Amino acid sequence: MSLQNYSVTRSSKAARVAAVLGALCVILLISAPWWAGRAEMRLLGELFLYLALASLWNLMAGYAGLVSVGQQAFVGFGGYMLFALTMFGGLHPFAAIALAGVLGALVSVPVAVLIFRLRGAYFAIGTWVIAEVFRLGFAQVSALGGGSGSSLPMAIVKSLASKRDMREALSYWLALGAAVLVVTCVYLFLRSRQGLALTAIRDNELAAKSLGIDIWRTKFTVYVVTSALTAMIGALIFLQKLRISPDAAFSVNDWTAFVIFIVVIGGIGTIEGPIIGTLVFFALRETLADLGTIYLIVLGIVAIVVMLKAPKGIWGLIRTRFDLQLFPLGYRVIAPKDDKEA
Amino acid sequence: MPEPILNIQGLKAFYGDFQALYGVDMYIEPGEVLAIIGANGAGKTTLMRSVTGLLSNGPGQIHFQGNDISQLRADEVAMQGLAMVPEGRQLFPSLTVKENLMIGAQVGRQGPWNLDAVYRLFPILEERKDQASTSLSGGQQQMVAIGRALMANPDLIMFDEISLGLAPIVIKDIYAALPGIINGGMSAIIVEQDIAQALKVSSRVYCLQEGRVSLEGASDKVSREEISRAYFGIE
Amino acid sequence: MVPPLFPSEDGMTAILRLDHLSKSFGAVTVADALSYEVAQGEALGVIGPNGAGKTSMFNLITGTFGPDNGRVFFDGKDITNMSAAKRSHAGIARSFQVPQPFSGMTVFENAMIAATQSAGLHGHEAERFCLEVLEQTELLPKANVLAGSLTLLERKRLEMTRALCAKPKLLLLDEIAGGLTEAECKFLVQTIKDIHASGVAIIWIEHVVHALMAVVDRLIVIDFGKKIAEGEPQKIMESPEVKEIYLGIEADA
Amino acid sequence: ATPTLRVGHVSPRTGPLAGFAEADDFVLAGIEKAFAGGIENNGKSWNIEIISKDSQSNPNRAAEVAADLILGDEVDIIVAASTPDTVNPVSDQAEVNEVPCITTDCPWQPYFFGRNGVPGEGFASTYHFFWGLEDVIGAFLDMWGKSGVAKTVGGLFPNDADGNAWGHPELGLPKPLAAEGYNLIDPGRYQPLSDDFSNYIAAFKDAGCEIVTGNMIPPDFATFWSQAAQQGFNPKVVTIGKALLFPSVIESLGERGDGLSSEVWWSPNHPFASSLDGSSAKDLAEGYTAASNRPWTQPIGFKHALFEVVADVARRADDLEDPEAIVAAIQGTNLDTIVGNVNWANGPINNVTKTPLVAGQWQKDGDAFDLKIVANSAASDIPLTGDLKFLA
Amino acid sequence: MDWVNAIVQGTLLGGLYALFAAGLSLIFGVMRLVNIAHGDLIVMAAYLGLTVTATVGLHPLAALAIVVPAMALIGYVLQRGLLNQTLGEDLLPPLLVTFGLSVILQNGLLEVYTADPQKMDAGALETASIAMGGLTLGVLPVLTFAIAVAVIWALQWTFYHTAVGRAFRAVSDNQDIAQLMGLNRRHVFGLAMALALGVTAIAGILLGIRTSFDPSIGGGRLIFGFEAVIIGGLGNLWGTLAGGVILGIAQTVGAKIDPGFQILAGHLAFLIILAIRPNGLFPRIAA
Numbered sequence A: 001m002s003l004q005n006y007s008v009t010r011s012s013k014a015a016r017v018a019a020v021l022g023a024l025c026v027i028l029l030i031s032a033p034w035w036a037g038r039a040e041m042r043l044l045g046e047l048f049l050y051l052a053l054a055s056l057w058n059l060m061a062g063y064a065g066l067v068s069v070g071q072q073a074f075v076g077f078g079g080y081m082l083f084a085l086t087m088f089g090g091l092h093p094f095a096a097i098a099l100a101g102v103l104g105a106l107v108s109v110p111v112a113v114l115i116f117r118l119r120g121a122y123f124a125i126g127t128w129v130i131a132e133v134f135r136l137g138f139a140q141v142s143a144l145g146g147g148s149g150s151s152l153p154m155a156i157v158k159s160l161a162s163k164r165d166m167r168e169a170l171s172y173w174l175a176l177g178a179a180v181l182v183v184t185c186v187y188l189f190l191r192s193r194q195g196l197a198l199t200a201i202r203d204n205e206l207a208a209k210s211l212g213i214d215i216w217r218t219k220f221t222v223y224v225v226t227s228a229l230t231a232m233i234g235a236l237i238f239l240q241k242l243r244i245s246p247d248a249a250f251s252v253n254d255w256t257a258f259v260i261f262i263v264v265i266g267g268i269g270t271i272e273g274p275i276i277g278t279l280v281f282f283a284l285r286e287t288l289a290d291l292g293t294i295y296l297i298v299l300g301i302v303a304i305v306v307m308l309k310a311p312k313g314i315w316g317l318i319r320t321r322f323d324l325q326l327f328p329l330g331y332r333v334i335a336p337k338d339d340k341e342a
Numbered sequence B: 001m002p003e004p005i006l007n008i009q010g011l012k013a014f015y016g017d018f019q020a021l022y023g024v025d026m027y028i029e030p031g032e033v034l035a036i037i038g039a040n041g042a043g044k045t046t047l048m049r050s051v052t053g054l055l056s057n058g059p060g061q062i063h064f065q066g067n068d069i070s071q072l073r074a075d076e077v078a079m080q081g082l083a084m085v086p087e088g089r090q091l092f093p094s095l096t097v098k099e100n101l102m103i104g105a106q107v108g109r110q111g112p113w114n115l116d117a118v119y120r121l122f123p124i125l126e127e128r129k130d131q132a133s134t135s136l137s138g139g140q141q142q143m144v145a146i147g148r149a150l151m152a153n154p155d156l157i158m159f160d161e162i163s164l165g166l167a168p169i170v171i172k173d174i175y176a177a178l179p180g181i182i183n184g185g186m187s188a189i190i191v192e193q194d195i196a197q198a199l200k201v202s203s204r205v206y207c208l209q210e211g212r213v214s215l216e217g218a219s220d221k222v223s224r225e226e227i228s229r230a231y232f233g234i235e
Numbered sequence C: 001m002v003p004p005l006f007p008s009e010d011g012m013t014a015i016l017r018l019d020h021l022s023k024s025f026g027a028v029t030v031a032d033a034l035s036y037e038v039a040q041g042e043a044l045g046v047i048g049p050n051g052a053g054k055t056s057m058f059n060l061i062t063g064t065f066g067p068d069n070g071r072v073f074f075d076g077k078d079i080t081n082m083s084a085a086k087r088s089h090a091g092i093a094r095s096f097q098v099p100q101p102f103s104g105m106t107v108f109e110n111a112m113i114a115a116t117q118s119a120g121l122h123g124h125e126a127e128r129f130c131l132e133v134l135e136q137t138e139l140l141p142k143a144n145v146l147a148g149s150l151t152l153l154e155r156k157r158l159e160m161t162r163a164l165c166a167k168p169k170l171l172l173l174d175e176i177a178g179g180l181t182e183a184e185c186k187f188l189v190q191t192i193k194d195i196h197a198s199g200v201a202i203i204w205i206e207h208v209v210h211a212l213m214a215v216v217d218r219l220i221v222i223d224f225g226k227k228i229a230e231g232e233p234q235k236i237m238e239s240p241e242v243k244e245i246y247l248g249i250e251a252d253a
Numbered sequence D: 001a002t003p004t005l006r007v008g009h010v011s012p013r014t015g016p017l018a019g020f021a022e023a024d025d026f027v028l029a030g031i032e033k034a035f036a037g038g039i040e041n042n043g044k045s046w047n048i049e050i051i052s053k054d055s056q057s058n059p060n061r062a063a064e065v066a067a068d069l070i071l072g073d074e075v076d077i078i079v080a081a082s083t084p085d086t087v088n089p090v091s092d093q094a095e096v097n098e099v100p101c102i103t104t105d106c107p108w109q110p111y112f113f114g115r116n117g118v119p120g121e122g123f124a125s126t127y128h129f130f131w132g133l134e135d136v137i138g139a140f141l142d143m144w145g146k147s148g149v150a151k152t153v154g155g156l157f158p159n160d161a162d163g164n165a166w167g168h169p170e171l172g173l174p175k176p177l178a179a180e181g182y183n184l185i186d187p188g189r190y191q192p193l194s195d196d197f198s199n200y201i202a203a204f205k206d207a208g209c210e211i212v213t214g215n216m217i218p219p220d221f222a223t224f225w226s227q228a229a230q231q232g233f234n235p236k237v238v239t240i241g242k243a244l245l246f247p248s249v250i251e252s253l254g255e256r257g258d259g260l261s262s263e264v265w266w267s268p269n270h271p272f273a274s275s276l277d278g279s280s281a282k283d284l285a286e287g288y289t290a291a292s293n294r295p296w297t298q299p300i301g302f303k304h305a306l307f308e309v310v311a312d313v314a315r316r317a318d319d320l321e322d323p324e325a326i327v328a329a330i331q332g333t334n335l336d337t338i339v340g341n342v343n344w345a346n347g348p349i350n351n352v353t354k355t356p357l358v359a360g361q362w363q364k365d366g367d368a369f370d371l372k373i374v375a376n377s378a379a380s381d382i383p384l385t386g387d388l389k390f391l392a
Numbered sequence E: 001m002d003w004v005n006a007i008v009q010g011t012l013l014g015g016l017y018a019l020f021a022a023g024l025s026l027i028f029g030v031m032r033l034v035n036i037a038h039g040d041l042i043v044m045a046a047y048l049g050l051t052v053t054a055t056v057g058l059h060p061l062a063a064l065a066i067v068v069p070a071m072a073l074i075g076y077v078l079q080r081g082l083l084n085q086t087l088g089e090d091l092l093p094p095l096l097v098t099f100g101l102s103v104i105l106q107n108g109l110l111e112v113y114t115a116d117p118q119k120m121d122a123g124a125l126e127t128a129s130i131a132m133g134g135l136t137l138g139v140l141p142v143l144t145f146a147i148a149v150a151v152i153w154a155l156q157w158t159f160y161h162t163a164v165g166r167a168f169r170a171v172s173d174n175q176d177i178a179q180l181m182g183l184n185r186r187h188v189f190g191l192a193m194a195l196a197l198g199v200t201a202i203a204g205i206l207l208g209i210r211t212s213f214d215p216s217i218g219g220g221r222l223i224f225g226f227e228a229v230i231i232g233g234l235g236n237l238w239g240t241l242a243g244g245v246i247l248g249i250a251q252t253v254g255a256k257i258d259p260g261f262q263i264l265a266g267h268l269a270f271l272i273i274l275a276i277r278p279n280g281l282f283p284r285i286a287a
Ligand SMILES: Nc1ncnc2c1ncn2[C@@H]1O[C@H](COP(=O)(O)OP(=O)(O)OP(=O)(O)O)[C@@H](O)[C@H]1O
Pocket: B015, B018, B020, B038, B039, B040, B041, B042, B043, B044, B045, B046, B047, B087, C098, C099, C152
C-alpha cells in the first residue's frame, strides 16, 4: 500500500449532476420574460431576492455563528442609498446599487467593532438595536422624507428602460443575477481556505484558535462581506418597491424573520438549505397568504417544530437519509482499490 | 451473599457519537466501600454520571436497592438515596457555605445527617458558614462538597476523585474523616488516583480501562503487577 | 554573526523561554513565577500532580489565556501579547489533554485545517502532506470518518496529527499516552522519537512516566504552579521530594 | 357576456388607522347595490367588480397589496383612501405600472410633495381629490380668531407623512400662523407611538400656550392628553387633526373628550347629495348609524364620493379597455358629489382638486358627543351649528 | 428646571422599562435563556388585562389579581412544554424557538384583537397628579416606579432568602450538580419562567394604562428591556433597575434636545455604554 495511490477529491457524482441541472434551470429562468406573466415574474423576482438574503444570513448564522436579527439594517440601508444616490447623486440605478454595496461594507465596519463585543443571543439583540438606530436615524433625514419616506421619481425609474416590459424584465434579471451571484459566492467562499477556517470555528473555537485561525478576523470578514451584499440586495428590493420609508426599509419581520424561517426550515448550515427553504416558504405563502395572520402563525409553528424535531431542517433530513451533497465543500480521501479498509 | 445495593450490568455510555463505556458490570454490597481506579479518561467519571442519571442509559442496566433506576432523572435518583461528591468539588459559587449544605438537604430524606452533624464533622465550616463557597481553600471546599452530599442522608455515597487537587496533608484529613462518614451502614464508592490510598480504605476494587472493567478483586488480594497491567493494558 | 538572543546554559539557542510567568484564577494559582527554557530541538518532560497547573502552562504558552505577570519568548521574539493564532503561525502547536476535535468534519479535514491555516500550505501540497501525517499516526484508514465518532484513542491520535500538520517548531503534547496499551504506548514513543529526531522541540506533559522517560532529555516538576525540580530525568524521579508530591507513595513503595 | 371593469380598493381596515375604514363595509355595500345593474359605457353595459384589500395601516403592506391588485388581479382602476400612509404607496405602484388611480382622504401637500411630485409636471396616471393645508389653517385660524384666546400655540407634529407636512416651515402651519400673529411653540417631530410627551408638555407650559394644535394618531393623542393632565397642563383650546375625527376616540377619552376641536371635511349637515342615488349627506350618515348602531364618521362621505367618481369615469371613458382613455376621463371629471364638486380642471396643482373644509368642536349633547360646526368662513354654504367653547 | 423635569420624568419612565427588563434578567440569570418573545408576552399580558377589565369590569390594577397568576401559569406551561426542550449548549434553538413564538403571539393577538390600538381605562388614576418642589408628577408614573422598585426588591429577596431562590441560584450555577441535589431543573426553570411572566403581567398592565398598545409593539419593548438588562449588567437585578432608569432618562433628555431623538437617544446611550463597558455597569462578578 503506497501513499501515492491515495487521492483526494472534492466532488461527487450527485454534485456534478446537480451542477448540470442547476445550469439548465438558470438558463430556463433567464428566458422567463419570454414565457412568464407579469405576476409570475414579480413573484419569481421576489423569490430570488429572498433566496439571496437567506443564503447570506445562513452564511453568517449557520457558518460564522453570528446569529443576527438585525440584517434589516443593511437591507434598509441599501434601499436608502439607492434613493439617495440616484436622487441627489444623479447616479444611474446600477451604479447606485454597486455603490450601496461599497457603502454597506464601510458602515458595517464600525458596527462590527461595536457589536462583536456581545456574545450569543446578546449579539442578536445588539444587531437589532443597530437596525433600530438606522431606522430612527433615517427617519431624521428630511431630504429622504423623514418618517414619511419618499417615492423614487419616475424619471429615475424610466432611466432603467423607458418601456414598462423592458423595465420589468430587467429588474427580474437583476434579481435572478443577485441570487445566482450570492449562492455562487457563498459556495466558493466556503470551499476556500477561509471557508474551511470558518467551518472549523463553528465546530470548536478553542482548537481553531490554536491552529492559527484568527477568529475575530474571520467573523469580521464574513460580517462585512455579508453586509455589503445584503445592502446591494436591499437596493434591488427597493428598486422594485419604488417607495421607501423607515418602517418598510427596516422591518424586522420582512427582512429578517422570514429569512430566518426560510433558513431554519430548509436547513441551517448548508448551502442547499436556504434554496429548499425559499421554495417551501413561497409555496406556503402562495397557498396560505390569503389567510393573513393565520399564515404567519402557521409559519411560526412550522419553524418551531422543525427546530425541535429536525434541527438540521428539511435538507438535513434528506442528507442523512441519502448521504447527498449537491454543493460539496468537504474533502474525500480515495483509497487505492485493493486497500479495502479505507 | 446479601443483595447488592447497587448492581450495574452491561452499562454503555455515550457522548454524542463517542462511546465512553462498553458494557461495564459492577456491584456493591450494603455497607461496603468500593474503590474504582483507572487512568485518565478510563471512564470513571462517566460511570458515576450514568449511575446518578446525569447521562441517559438504556433500560435495565442499573439497579439500586432492587429498583431499576437506569432511566430515572438525576433528581429522582437522588431522591432514592444515592448521593455523589463530584469530581473537582463543583460547589455552587453564588451560594454561601451554609446554603450549599442546605441545598444538599433538598431531597428531604431523614437520617443522622443535618447541619449540626456536618459542622461537628468539619468544625471549620461552621466558622465559615456565611462566606462565599469560592473563598474557601481547596480542602475546605472538598469538605463542603462532602457535607453537601451527606445532608441528603444517602444510602450510597460516591466520591469522584476525592483527593484531586488537594495537598497531601488535606488528603490525610479527609481520609481520616472517612470512617466517621460511613459508619452508619452507608455504602461508598471511591474513585481515587492514588492507588495505595484507594486499596487501603476499600474492601474491593475495580479497575477501568478504556470504558471496560480490566480488573476486579478484593483490595488486599490484588497485586501491583495486576494493577499496572489493568491500568495500562499490557497484553 | 548576531549572537543568539537567549543562549541557554549549554550554548544552544533557546526556542522557548518563560520568564517569571504568573497566573491565578481567583484563589487558585496555576502559575507562580514560572521560569525555564527549552533549547532548539530539545525534548522536555513535565510532570506534577493533578491540578498543578501543567495544562495551564500550555495555555499560557499558546496564548489561550494571558499571564498576570511575566513574559514568554519564542524563537527570539517576545510573544507575551501575541494572539493564539499568530503564535500558531509562528510555529507553536499543541495537542489538547481533553481532545478538541472539529467533530462535524472528517479526520482528513481536521488535518487540512492545521495544514492550510497554521502551516500555510496550499492545495495539492497541503493534501499530500496531510496524507503523509495521517499515515504516520495510523489514522489514514479513518480519513473520511467524522471526527466526532472516533474513540478516545483515535481522538488522541487526531490531536497529535493536527499538531504535526501544523509543521511546528515547538510541539506541546498534553497527556497523550494515558490509557494506551503497552504496544500502543511503544508505537507512540517511537513516533515522538521520530518527530524529535526531525528537529522539532517538544514539551510533553505525561503521567505515564515510563513513556516520558524513554523520550525526554530533561524533566521539570510542577506543583501549585511552581517549578519545584528540574534536571536529568532519572535523577528527578529518584528525588524523595518528587516521590512524595508526585507519586504520593511516600517512602513505603 | 357583459364585460367586467375591475376596481381595486386599498384601505387600512386594521391598525392604528382603522377608524378611517370602519364604514367600509357599509359604504361598499351601498355602492355595490348602486352598481348592481352595471354601468353603461358607449352603449354597452359593464359589470363593476370591486376587490378590496387591507393595508393594515402599514405603508409597506399597502404597496404590496396594490401591486397584488395590479399584477395579480389585473384591476383596471385602483382607488385608495385614508392618510398618506395608504394613498402614497398605492399611487406610486399605480404610476409605475401605468394603471389609472383615484385617491382621497389625505391633504394634497403630503400627497403631491410626499411623492416627489414636480409642480407643472404632475403624474401620468394618478389623481387625487381632498383639501389642503392652507384650508385647514384657514379653518383653524377662523375658529381661534373668533374666540379671543391668547395667541400662543403649542404644536404636536409626528415624524410621519402628515406630521411632516403640517409642521413644514414653508408649506405647513408655521408660516401662516406667524403671519397672523400667532406664536407657535414647535419642539420638533416625535416618533409615532411614543411613551412619553413630558418634554412637549413642559415646553408648552413654560411658554404659556393656551392653544394646542397638530396632527396626531389617536393613541398618541390619548397618551399626550392624560400626561398633560398628570403634569398640570390645561390649555383652553385643543385642535388636533386626524386624531379627533372619530366619535369613538372622543368617547374613549370620557369627560376629557368634551370641548376638543378638529377640522371637519364632511358632516350630515353638508348641503350635498350623491350623484349615484341622489341621497343627501344626512341620509348617508343616518343610514350608517341605522345599519351599524354607531355614530357617523367623516370618511363615510369621501369613501362614497370615491366610488361616485369611479362610476362617473366608467360612464364617460372613450374605451374602458384602454388605461389611457380612462385617465383622460378622470382628468375631464366635473361631478357634484356628496362631498362637493370634484373637477380636476380647478385644482391648485396638477392631478389634484379640492373639496371644502370647515372647523368643528365636540360638545356634549346630553349623553352623546356631537361635532358642532363652529367656523365656516371658507365655505359659507355649510351652515354653522354651534359656538366654540373653551376647555374647562 | 426643565432639565430637572426631563430627568425626573425619565426616571419614572425608567421604572416601566425596568419592569420590562426584570423578567428577562431573571430568566437569563437562572437558565441563560434569552427570550425573544418577551415583548410580545408583555403585550399579551396587556391584552389579558384588557379582556379582564372589559368582561369583569374590574379596574386594571385589580385585574392584576387575575392576570398575574394567569401569566405565571402560562409561563410554567410554556417552559415545561416547550422551552425546556431548547436548552443546551447550542444557542440557536432557544433563540429561534422564541423568535417563532414571538411571531405566533403577535399574529395570534392580531387575529383575536385586530391591529387597532387599545388602551386600558384606569379612570382618575390616569390624570391624577401630585405637585412636588415645582414639578408636577403624575400619580401613575410614580406608582409605576414604586411598583418597579418593589418588584425588584421582592425578586431580590426571593433570590437570596428563600428556598426557591436558593434553587434558582444553584441550578443557574451548575445544572448537573443541582440535579444531584434532587432539584428537578425542568421544574425549577418552570418556576423561574412563571415568576418572570408574573412580573411581565405587571409590566403589561402598567404599559396598557400609560399608553396605547397594539399587537405589533412587543419588539420595541423587548429591545428596551434588553438594553436595560445589558446596561445594568447581566444577571444583576438592581443593575437592571439602574439600566431602566438610564434608558428612561436618555430618552427624555434626548427628547428635550429634539423630540425625534427620544427613542434614538436611548439606543445611543446603550451603544455608548456597550462601547465603554461591554459587560454593563454593574456586572455580577463572573463565577
Ligand atoms: N462531555 C463529554 N463529551 C465528550 N466526551 C467526554 C465528555 N466527558 C468525558 N468524555 C470522554 O469520555 C472518556 C471518559 O471520561 P471520564 O471523565 O469518565 O474519565 P475518568 O476516568 O473520570 O478520567 P479522569 O481521571 O481524567 O477523571 C474520556 O475519553 C473523555 O474524553
